[in-house]
Ligand SMILES: [Fe+2]
């Protein structure tokens with residue numbers, strides 16, 4: 001079963017953003033599937049690097065769009081992006097130190113909850129302001 005199902009209310013109406021959101025959900029589901037198959041340490045490390053890079057690029061895109069339209073909640077939206085990136089880096093550091101030996105669903109759940117909340121609130125509002 002997929003960890004996150006794409007839902008229509010995640011749609012922002014900005015084609016490039018929606019395309020990336022769908023891609024991010026695919027990566028999350030891939031992680032979840034790999035975990036279910038008792039992924040080895042290298043697979044998890046690869047995933048963390050990949051999600052960090054893709055999410056960073058995605059946030060840069062949204063922040064560029066927000067700056068271009070003088071978005072009124074830019075600072076708050078950007079702060080939420082940075083919270084997630086900090087969280088991912090903390091997890092990567094912990095993983096490197098061997099703190100995630102019993103790697104389980106924690107990371108996946110953390111990301112899922114963050115994503116679904118962020119999509120439905122901040123990203124959805126961005127769409128309303130632009131639309
Ligand atoms: Fe966002």
Ligand SMILES: [Fe+2]
Pocket residue numbers: 017021058062123
């Ligand atoms: Fe987003």
